[in-house]
Amino acid sequence: MAITETGTDGTGTDGTGTDGTGTDGTVAAGAGQLLLAGGRIIDPSTQTDAIGDVLVGDGRIVAVGRGLTAQYPAATIRDCSGLAVTPGLMDLHVHVMAGLGDFCVEPDRVGVGMGVPVLIDGGTSGVATFDISRRAIIDHPATKPKVLAFIDPNQLYLATKDFICHKLTIANDMKNLDVDSLLDSLERNADVVIGLKARACHIGDTDFSPFLDAAQRAAGDKPVMVHLGRFPHTPVITPVALFKALRSGDIITHAFRGGGGMLDPNGKALPEFRDAVDRGVVLDVGHSGTDFRFREARRLIDQGYQPDTVSTDLNIFNIGGPVFSLAENMTKMFGLGLELVDVVAMATTNVARAIRRLDEYGSLAVGRSAEISVLRLRTDGPFAVSDGHETIDSPMAVEPVGCVRRGVWFDVEPTATYATVGKTWGTPPDDQDW
Ligand SMILES: [Zn+2]
Structure with missing residues (x-):
């Protein structure tokens, strides 16, 4: 385009x-x-x-x-x-490693083409394919938006239309973890990898994910983003175990989805969810095709939990609707009664803070990078x-x-x-x- x-x-x-x-x-x-x-x-x-x-x-x-x-x-x-x-709009969760697998959308289209100069890829790639993704997209001279990325801690991880890494059950295979290689990659790509995207799969104990654990141990002070919700083919730990495992600064994406396990049968936020937010876990919209519900968002907002960030999870399945764009996500927040300055923050300052780049992005302060x-x-x-x-x-x-x-x-x-x-x-x- x-x-x-x-x-x-x-x-x-x-x-x-x-x-x-x-x-x-x-x-x-x-x-x-x-x-x-x-x-x-x-x-x-x-x-x-x-x-x-x-x-x-x-x-x-x-x-x-x-x-x-x-x-x-x-x-x-x-x-x-x-x-x-x-400040330049920032989408905390998109899939833009176009050409790697078959799930991604073009960064120019969903980035500068939609008024969004900063995109953060939500863990499309694991360690083994990250460097080529970086060359092909992040560093490519034709790529117009700034692209940063969460990396999956597994050696082989690829977000695809058919969930191939889940279908082959390698997203939950310990042989797919190589922490030394992960640490090397984090060091080598420290300028563009802002965190890890862990799929909280388990290998028998429904309260413990060795993949989330490895991601958190490798991450240092970088955030780990996790999905709230299941994956096909590979089981994940319970929502309560997930809430307990998250550190301050870790990010729950799809935090306002239906049936996500953050509410009790009466629609009240679970104590473990409340504790996670109290200790600084970030609540991200991560809309996607089926991972955001006005109903759940209303219930959580009524209890004092509004989104910190308003990301899209844009990919080939939802760009034609119901997601459309980051701007459309922002419009939806006004429908939930949120204030303009808060909604702007959810797509700018709060995102920059969540990825620990507020010294560069998410602000119009003099000296910052000119993303507007x-x-x-x-x-x-x-x-x-x-x-x-x-x-x-x-x-x-x-x-x-x-x-x-x-x-x-x-x-x-x-x-x-x-x-x-x-x-x-x-x-x-x-x-x-x-
Ligand atoms: Zn995603």
Whole structure:
């Protein structure tokens, strides 16, 4: 898919050359810079919600404030009036190692094409195939978004349409674990591997997963992301055992799914779930085709547990609905009554904090990497949204306009929403017993 790219070195509004050099040879302030002017800056990291300008240059945020257009006349100006300007959206759980197996979507499409400059792959690859995945996607010069990754601790793990590593029962085979090799890989790829994605399979004891245990021991202070819910073919530990095993900073994805074992029969959060959240376990949406329910989300939100992060789990099965995009996920949160600044945080600051990269991403503070999203916050709804089972109305919709990735502007591509295309998928399996 073609993504429109506009350089930041365009001719300034005062007619100076592309390098900002004036006719007298002096360098104008703002040369080679991009200025997002007059937007509503919503930055949860600094508690900012105010009209202003953001200046970027050399891939970094140079200045944030009012009146920057006068101070930097040579910068390329993009009028953002009437739009929200946020830290670059970050999707904590996607599958974008396209070409590795048959489960992934293209990073450009779900990244900059949807106004999301930072993607975190949710453990598509194990150790043995990670380096080639890195070369093919993460480091590839044609890949436009920033791609980071959770790695599966097994030597051979590959997310595929038919769950091949579960079907062959190698996701729960101790011979597939090589902790030394895992540690080497974590060290070698420390710049892009931000954590481990463990499938909490067991080998007989339903309260203990040697794969989760190995992941946590290898992770050090990196987070371990786990699924709430089962896999076909390979048994996993009980939800209670899972909640007990998680450390502060570990991440539960699919945390708001139906039948996930976080609620008792009366709909009350289990003590083990509450304890996990109290000690700092992160609750991630990880929507996917069948792993998010408005009903469960309402019950947990009513008890004080709202999502920390609002990831999609985008893959070939759900990109055509009911997930569609990260923006659609954000729109769904408004349908649940959540506040704008909280929802922006769930897709920016909270994600950066969860992966321990808040010093680089998830903030518009001066000096940070220039990943920025520009969004239209539509209030001319209501906007119908679906979790795959239930349809509700949201009072506000997030419609990305474009994003900045390392200082470079990208327009979004047209993206479907439930409000525009309706139900596009078959009836999902009943997840009540999952
Ligand atoms: Zn996933």
